[in-house]
Amino acid sequence: MPLISRKDSGLLARWWFSVDWALMGAVFLLMALGVIFSLAASPPVAERIGLDGFHFFRRHLLFLFPAVVLFVFASFLDARQVRRLMLGVYVAGIVLMVLALFIGPAIKGAHRWINIGPFSIQPSEFVKPAFVVLSAWLLAQARRLPDVPAVAIAWGLYGLFVGLLFLQPDMGQTALTTATWLGLLFLFGLRWRTIGLLAGGVLLVAVGAWAMFPHVRARVDRFLHPPQLPDGARDQMDFAIEAFNNGGLLGMGPGGGMANKHLPDAHTDFIFAAVGEEFGFVAVALVVMLYAFIVLRILIKAGRLRCRFCRFAASGLAMLFGLQAIINMGVNVQLLPAKGMTLPLISYGGSSMWAAALGLGVALALLRADVAEAEAAHEGAEAYGDDLASPATPAVSGIAKAAQGGQAA
Amino acid sequence: MTAGRAGIGALFTRQRLTILAFAAVFLVIAGKAAWLTLGVDPERRTAVVRKAHIPRPDIVDRNGILLAADMPFASVFAEPYRMIDVDEAVEKLTSVVPSLNAAKLRRLFSDKRRKFVWVLRKIGPDLEKRILDLGIPGIRVMKEKRRIYPMGRLAAHVVGFSNIDSKGLSGIERFLDGAGAIFTASLINPSGKDARPAQLALDVRVQHALRAELQRAMRKYKALGAGGLVMNVHTGEILAMVSLPDFNPNDPVKTGALKKDRLNRMTAGVYELGSVIKAVTFAMALDAGTARLDKSYDARFPLRIGRMKINDYHAQRRWLTVPEIFIHSSNIGTARMALEVGLERHKAFLRKVGLFDKLRTELPEAARPLLPRRWTKVSSATAAFGHGFAVQPLQGATVIAALINGGKLIPPTFLKRDKDAAEVLSRRIISEDTSRKMRYLFRLNAIEGTARRAAAPGWRVGGKTGTAEKVINGRYSKDHRLTSFIGAFPMDDPKYLVMVMLDDPRPTAETRGFATSGWNAVPTAGRVVARIAPILGVKPKLDSEEAKKELARWRKINPDWNVPMAVAAKGAVSGAQ
Numbered sequence: 001m002p003l004i005s006r007k008d009s010g011l012l013a014r015w016w017f018s019v020d021w022a023l024m025g026a027v028f029l030l031m032a033l034g035v036i037f038s039l040a041a042s043p044p045v046a047e048r049i050g051l052d053g054f055h056f057f058r059r060h061l062l063f064l065f066p067a068v069v070l071f072v073f074a075s076f077l078d079a080r081q082v083r084r085l086m087l088g089v090y091v092a093g094i095v096l097m098v099l100a101l102f103i104g105p106a107i108k109g110a111h112r113w114i115n116i117g118p119f120s121i122q123p124s125e126f127v128k129p130a131f132v133v134l135s136a137w138l139l140a141q142a143r144r145l146p147d148v149p150a151v152a153i154a155w156g157l158y159g160l161f162v163g164l165l166f167l168q169p170d171m172g173q174t175a176l177t178t179a180t181w182l183g184l185l186f187l188f189g190l191r192w193r194t195i196g197l198l199a200g201g202v203l204l205v206a207v208g209a210w211a212m213f214p215h216v217r218a219r220v221d222r223f224l225h226p227p228q229l230p231d232g233a234r235d236q237m238d239f240a241i242e243a244f245n246n247g248g249l250l251g252m253g254p255g256g257g258m259a260n261k262h263l264p265d266a267h268t269d270f271i272f273a274a275v276g277e278e279f280g281f282v283a284v285a286l287v288v289m290l291y292a293f294i295v296l297r298i299l300i301k302a303g304r305l306r307c308r309f310c311r312f313a314a315s316g317l318a319m320l321f322g323l324q325a326i327i328n329m330g331v332n333v334q335l336l337p338a339k340g341m342t343l344p345l346i347s348y349g350g351s352s353m354w355a356a357a358l359g360l361g362v363a364l365a366l367l368r369a370d371v372a373e374a375e376a377a378h379e380g381a382e383a384y385g386d387d388l389a390s391p392a393t394p395a396v397s398g399i400a401k402a403a404q405g406g407q408a409a
Numbered sequence: 410m411t412a413g414r415a416g417i418g419a420l421f422t423r424q425r426l427t428i429l430a431f432a433a434v435f436l437v438i439a440g441k442a443a444w445l446t447l448g449v450d451p452e453r454r455t456a457v458v459r460k461a462h463i464p465r466p467d468i469v470d471r472n473g474i475l476l477a478a479d480m481p482f483a484s485v486f487a488e489p490y491r492m493i494d495v496d497e498a499v500e501k502l503t504s505v506v507p508s509l510n511a512a513k514l515r516r517l518f519s520d521k522r523r524k525f526v527w528v529l530r531k532i533g534p535d536l537e538k539r540i541l542d543l544g545i546p547g548i549r550v551m552k553e554k555r556r557i558y559p560m561g562r563l564a565a566h567v568v569g570f571s572n573i574d575s576k577g578l579s580g581i582e583r584f585l586d587g588a589g590a591i592f593t594a595s596l597i598n599p600s601g602k603d604a605r606p607a608q609l610a611l612d613v614r615v616q617h618a619l620r621a622e623l624q625r626a627m628r629k630y631k632a633l634g635a636g637g638l639v640m641n642v643h644t645g646e647i648l649a650m651v652s653l654p655d656f657n658p659n660d661p662v663k664t665g666a667l668k669k670d671r672l673n674r675m676t677a678g679v680y681e682l683g684s685v686i687k688a689v690t691f692a693m694a695l696d697a698g699t700a701r702l703d704k705s706y707d708a709r710f711p712l713r714i715g716r717m718k719i720n721d722y723h724a725q726r727r728w729l730t731v732p733e734i735f736i737h738s739s740n741i742g743t744a745r746m747a748l749e750v751g752l753e754r755h756k757a758f759l760r761k762v763g764l765f766d767k768l769r770t771e772l773p774e775a776a777r778p779l780l781p782r783r784w785t786k787v788s789s790a791t792a793a794f795g796h797g798f799a800v801q802p803l804q805g806a807t808v809i810a811a812l813i814n815g816g817k818l819i820p821p822t823f824l825k826r827d828k829d830a831a832e833v834l835s836r837r838i839i840s841e842d843t844s845r846k847m848r849y850l851f852r853l854n855a856i857e858g859t860a861r862r863a864a865a866p867g868w869r870v871g872g873k874t875g876t877a878e879k880v881i882n883g884r885y886s887k888d889h890r891l892t893s894f895i896g897a898f899p900m901d902d903p904k905y906l907v908m909v910m911l912d913d914p915r916p917t918a919e920t921r922g923f924a925t926s927g928w929n930a931v932p933t934a935g936r937v938v939a940r941i942a943p944i945l946g947v948k949p950k951l952d953s954e955e956a957k958k959e960l961a962r963w964r965k966i967n968p969d970w971n972v973p974m975a976v977a978a979k980g981a982v983s984g985a986q
Contacts, residue, residue, distance in 0.1 A: 187423050244445035281446040285439055292435040296428055303424035315424065319431075326434050333441040 015076055018368040020301070026294050027071065027345070027360055031064060033287065034346040034353075040254040041274035042267035042348060056267050056348050063350040067357040074361025075368075079309060079375035082362050086133040089358075090157070093127035097164045110168045122351035124165055124173050129359035131161050132180060132320050136312035139188045144379065151188075171209055171216055172339045176323055178202055183319040187312060223337030239263050240270055240332055243277035244284075251280030267348040269340055272332035287346070288329065294360070295322035301367050307376035310366040317363040321356060465556065465575055465585060467606035468568055470613045471648070471825050476568050477582065477658075479554045483537040485529040489518045492547035501543045502528065506536070518547075530573070531555045556582075558658040564616050566673040567609065567650050567772070567823055570658035570666065579666070580673075581607060581823060582658075584771045608825045610646030615639050618940040619649040623909070626933040627653055630914035630924070636674035636802060637934075639941060640906040642810040642897060644831040645819035647770075648905070648945075650675050650803075674910065677774035679799040683877030684738045684859075684926075685895050686795030686805065688847065691735060692812045693758040694746040695846050696839040702846060705730050708741040717787045719744050722876070722925075723859075735850045736858030738874065740794045747793030748786065755789050762811065762818060762838050768804040771823045776801055795875060802893070806908045808838075809873070809895045813851065813903045816844040852900040856955055859927045863896060863935035866960040867949025868942045870935065872896020872907075874926035879913060889913045892926035894934045899947055907941075909934040932966050939963075939970075 035057075042056035077085065100114040100123060107113055113120045138154040158181050165174045182202070186195055209216050222237065242259035246252055260266045260274035267274075276284045298318035305311045321344055328343040330336035342349055344356035365371055468477035492498055495518045503511050506529060517526045528548065529540075537550055556571050569580015577583035585607060623635040639649040652674040656666035665671055672678055694700035705728045712719040723737045734742030747755050759765055767777040779799040781788035791797040803821060811818040817835040839847075851871030854860045859874040872894055879889040893910040897903040909930045920928040942949070950956060963970075 183427065187427060189423070241445060244442065245449040247446045248449075249447060276442065276446055281443055284442045284446065288435055288439045288442065292432065295431050295435075299424065299428045299431065303428070311424075315427070319427070322431055326431075326438065329438045329442075333438060333445055335438065335441055 011076065014370050015368070018370045019075055020297070020364060020367055023294060023297055023360075023364060023367070024075070026290055026297075027357075028068075030287075030290050030294070030345045031067065033283075033290075035060065035064065036254075037271055037275050037279075037283075037346055038267060038348060040257070040278045041260060041271050043255070044261045045264070045267045048261075048264075059350075060348050063348075063353050066350075067345075067353045070354055071357035071361040071364075074358055075364040077362065077365045078371045079307070079366060079378075082133060082313070082365055083137055083309075086130040086362070089126050090130035090134055093123040093130060094160060094164065096121075096123035097127065097168075101164070101167055110170060112168050112170055119350070122349075124161075124168070124170060125351040125355035126358065127161055128173070128177060128180075128320055129317055129355060129362065131157055131177065132184070132316035132359070133313045133362060135181065135184060136316045137309050139184060139312050140309035140379070142188070169213065171213065172327070172341045175206075175339070176320070176327060176341070179323050180316060180320045183323075184312060184316045187315055219338045223334075236263060236265075236270070237334060237338060240273035241334060243270075243273040244333065247276040247278070247280045247284070249280050250282060251276070251278045254278050265340075268342055269328065269347070270332060271343055271347050272329050276332075291322065291325040291329075294318070295325075298363050298367065302363075305367070305372045305376070307366075307372045308379060310372045310375055314363045314366045317359045321359060321363075324356075465571065465577075465582075468581055468585075469606045469608050470564075470611045470616075471609060471646075472612065473608070474613045475559050476564060476609065476611070476613070477556060477558050480557050482531040482533065482553050482555045484527065484531060484551045484553045485537070485540055486549055486551060487514075487518060487526045487528050488547045488549065489523040489526060490521050490547075492518055492545075495519050498545045498548060501545055502540070502548070505539050505543065560613060561659060562655050562657050562664075563613065563620060564611055564650075565655045565658050565666075566652045566675075566774075567611060567647075568658060569772075570661045578661075579774065580772055581609065583773045587773075589771065609823055610641070610644075610648060610825050611650075611823065612648045612944075614944045615941045616649040616651065618944070619937055620651045620653075622933055622937045622940065623651050623653055625936075626909070626911060626914075626929060630911060630917065630920075630929045632911040632914040632929075634670060634674060634912035636908075636910040636912075637937065638675055638803065638806060638906075638908045639937070640806055640810055640821060640908075642814040642903050642906050643819075644826050644828055645807070645810070645821045645834070646826050646831075647803075647821055647823050649941075650823075673772065673774045674912070675802045675908075676768070676770065676772050677776050677801075679776045679779050679801055680891055680893075680910070681796055681799045681877040681880075682802065682805045682893055683795040683875035683891070684740075685809070685873050685875035685893055687735070687738065687743045687793065688812055688851070688873045688895075689759070689762065689764070689808055690743050690747050690755075690793040691731070691850060692839050692843055692847050693755065694750050695731075696843040697750050697754065697758075699749045700731055700746050702731050702849075706734060706742040706745045708734070708739050708745075710741075712741045712744055712790070714787050714790055717790075719790060732850060732853055735873075736854045738794075738859050743793045744790035747789055752784060752786065752789050755792070756784050759792070762808045764798070764800050764804060764808060768801050768807065768821075770803070770821055778804070795877065802908060802910055805893075806895055806906055809908075810897070810906045811838055812844060812847045813871075813897045813900075813906065814844065815841050848900055848903065851896065855896065855900070856958075859925075860894065860896060860931050861962065862927055862932045862966055863894070863938065864932075864959045864962040864966060865898070865935045865938040865942065866963050867951040867956045868938050868947060869899035869901055869950065870896050870907075870938050871898070871900035871903075872931075872934065874931055876925040890924055892924070892930040894926055894930040896934055896938075898938050898942060899950075904947060905941070905945060907934050907937050909937065935963070936967065936970070 038057050038060040042060070043053040046055040047053050096114050101111050104111045104114045112122050112124060114123060135154040135157055138150040141148060142150040162174055162177055165177065182195070182198055185198070210220055211217070239259045239262045243257060243263065246257065246259055255278070257274060257277040260277045263270045263274060272284070272287070275287065295318045298314055302311045302314035302318065305314070324341060324344050327336060327339060328341045331339050331341065342352040345353060465479055467475060469475055495515060498518060499511050499514045502514065503509050509528070514528065517523065531553060540548065541550060554575070556575065558568060558570070567580055569577060569582035571577045571582045577586040581589070589607060619637050619639055623637050626632065627635045635653040637651050638647055640647050654671060656664040656671050708721065708729045709726050719740050721739050721741050725737055725739065729737065729739055729742050765778060765780060767775055769775055781797050788797050807821050808818065816837055816839040818838045819831050819835045848871065851873060852869065854873060855863050855871045860872050863870045863872065873896070875893040877891045878885040878887060879891055881889055891910065891912055892914055893908065895906065895908045897906045911930050914924050914929040916922045916924040
């Protein structure tokens with residue numbers, strides 16, 4: 001007799017039979033790879049800055065446990081709980097970001113961190129998924145409640161968040177958030193012309209950033225016109241390329257890397273290159289495939305959902321996660337100019353790992369058939385002029401289907 | 410409702426577009442990663458470099474004589490996990506090299522987890538062959554290089570030494586790892602055309618003469634230590650520098666290189682140079698125009714400044730002319746000359762000649778000057794005769810060279826340098842005219858002043874003596890001194906500066922109970938000059954009255970020395986003409 005019966009309608013049973021196990025497996029696999037990669041990439045960095053060789057590795061493990069808990073916990077929530085949680089995270093995160101501007105330590109010239117007891121966290125990491133979920137909810141409400149300026153409020157949330165990111169300054173997160181927000185607007189159904197205008201605006205801001213911030217300018221110029229350095233003198237990007245070159249198919253083995261010893265951020269922003277050198281193309285391909293699998297599977301499953309909020313939110317979270325991975329890997333393989341961005345779930349860093357786990361857990365929750373159907377019914381029940389749930393499908397049938405243990409998604 | 414359905418269609422299309430876009434981007438990234446990892450010529454991959462001996466350039470003196478070089482050696486190591494019979498291995502090894510610790514080797518070899526154990530390091534080719542002939546499985550030989558210093562102690566403080574891992578720890582050896590890496594870089598160039606040794610300004614012949622005389626002086630006057638240098642006053646090149654006691658760079662640890670008293674006294678220590686510094690005060694006052702050679706100063710009574718009383722060692726108790734102040738080394742007169750110039754200008758002049766800053770040369774061992782905390786009337790007056798502030802001896806020598814050479818301060822160097830390069834680096838600190846007056850004073854001091862006992866006949870030595878009381882337990886000691894002499898020759902056209910410094914020389918019967926500079930540092934410097942002047946091609950002039958008097962003095966002071974007799978004979982001939 002199975003431990004959990006399909007007839008059981010308790011929380012655990014519903015979760016057990018509705019959660020996407022393949023996605024869950026992929027996320028856990030990525031986390032496990034992160035541990036192995038940390039073991040290979042972080043000791044040289046730790047030794048270089050005078051720490052015990054396994055300092056970053058031990059802390060990586062320490063960060064991982066809460067990440068797993070957070071991920072699983074989030075996947076248990078229903079749509080309403082997700083919204084409440086994310087509203088809380090957004091408000092708290094924004095407050096902490098404001099505080100960080102004033103009392104946070106300046107690390108590499110930016111006020112991104114805030115010290116809470118023995119920990120230092122980067123609140124903007126958590127605001128990202130919260131913003132995505134809240135704006136997805138607002139966009140989902142936009143057609144249902146035409147008299148509420150939902151889209152304008154969403155723009156307000158975006159403006160507040162990005163404004164604070166800009167002040168830190170954190171151009172990478174700004175770009176990531178903006179791209180995800182444009183993606184959400186695109187899914188929401190903004191006219192192509194409007195999308196084009198917005199994209200033009202973003203381009204303008206990007207040029208502005210290039211003109212305003214010397215470090216942005218230097219990195220972009222470095223990307224567009226690789227400098228002719230004297231023989232033997234190489235910068236971070238050269239070492240990243242050299243790392244991939246050394247890697248070959250199977251890599252030089254853990255700890256065998258030469259170039260990654262010179263990468264200042266081999267454990268964070270440049271872990272992809274470090275992995276390429278020590279484990280070769282096989283590991284690199286596996287990592288890209290895992291990210292692609294997670295992102296595409298969420299996007300495909302979300303596309304089939306009848307619940308608009310769930311679809312927007314899950315898609316938005318997938319885009320956020322995917323874009324972050326893409327920017328990081330793109331920088332590493334020199335498709336994009338250098339930009340400080342962690343590789344979600346793999347790079348060293350508590351805030352980044354926890355925020356990614358939270359976002360994916362929420363996405364997993366919203367993809368669960370029972371949650372989505374209940375939320376769709378809820379949307380349908382309140383709706384007038386509904387554009388998703390057809391009149392032929394009454395709200396009740398959704399609930400009934402979910403109660404049947406809706407494997408059909 | 411139709412509008413709504415169209416909306417659904419649009420949404421789904423856009424979801425599909427998004428999915429396709431993401432898939433495409435992931436593919437592009439995977440593609441670029443594949444191209445980077447797989448599409449590269451294996452030749453371009455970083456070679457796995459095993460930790461090897463870093464090449465070090467040879468070090469040679471100005472004439473190409475070898476001072477330091479790499480020599481190939483072999484080192485024997487064991488791989489216990491490959492070893493078949495531990496007892497046999499240990500037995501065979503100890504039969505060839507009985508000094509090996511058999512018990513320790515047995516213990517190390519028995520630990521099969523060990524992959525690497527050193528057995529013998531840096532052995533010669535004979536022993537290497539005998540060990541290889543034993544044919545012990547798991548015993549292997551690694552080719553290594555070892556740094557050797559053929560001249561041993563001769564220039565230990567200048568050349569320095571490197572450790573077993575080929576890292577320069579002191580002296581020029583350390584310089585070669587840092588700023589001097591250009592020499593090392595030339596070795597790495599595979600074409601080898603540029604490979605060149607680090608050529609020093611040092612002349613081993615001069616170095617040897619200086620070291621031998623300093624050793625003799627240390628013994629004779631029972632000094633704790635001695636130091637000296639020979640510098641080309643027109644290029645700043647240091648032809649010789651000695652600091653005693655020294656060490657053998659071939660085995661620095663056993664010969665005490667790390668002991669406190671082995672520091673390079675000439676650069677790594679700071680000393681109150683005492684009256685030698687008076688020359689600086691004279692140059693300042695003469696150059697500023699406040700003093701003239703025919704001007705007199707009141708030296709009848711001790712000079713009182715506040716609670717401080719300045720007295721003379723060789724007190725004359727009368728008005729003294731400027732040259733008299735110099736040759737009697739009058740503290741009172743010199744202090745008056747400095748006060749006449751004024752506090753601020755005195756300070757500015759000392760700063761201009763570089764005595765307030767740490768002197769940097771190629772040697773990493775360089776000490777910062779010790780200066781009075783506040784510059785008051787008292788500190789100005791005492792600094793005028795070299796008390797109350799301490800500098801590297803090399804620093805003092807550098808300034809004196811500038812006073813003699815026509816007025817140009819040239820940063821000293823241990824590397825070979827030509828006159829043009831020195832010209833570019835030089836900085837005028839006093840006028841030609843002042844420099845000429847200084848040369849007159851220096852020479853006068855050697856003819857009838859405190860430097861009489863230099864007496865190197867015919868080589869026209871001139872210089873200034875200094876006797877400083879050593880600070881012992883925070884107080885000036887009347888009984889322990891640091892004596893020094895800085896001079897140059899030939900004074901009518903100075904080429905080389907000679908400095909001699911003795912740490913706590915004792916009075917002897919021969920010195921009639923004196924232990925001041927004129928009785929020990931000066932005659933030592935005179936002997937150095939008499940030895941190196943012929944090497945350096947400086948010709949003596951023996952036909953003057955002065956030279957004849959010097960010769961007479963020389964014979965009295967150096968009865969052991971028959972070398973200048975040949976010179977004396979020649980002098981007699983030229984005197985007869």
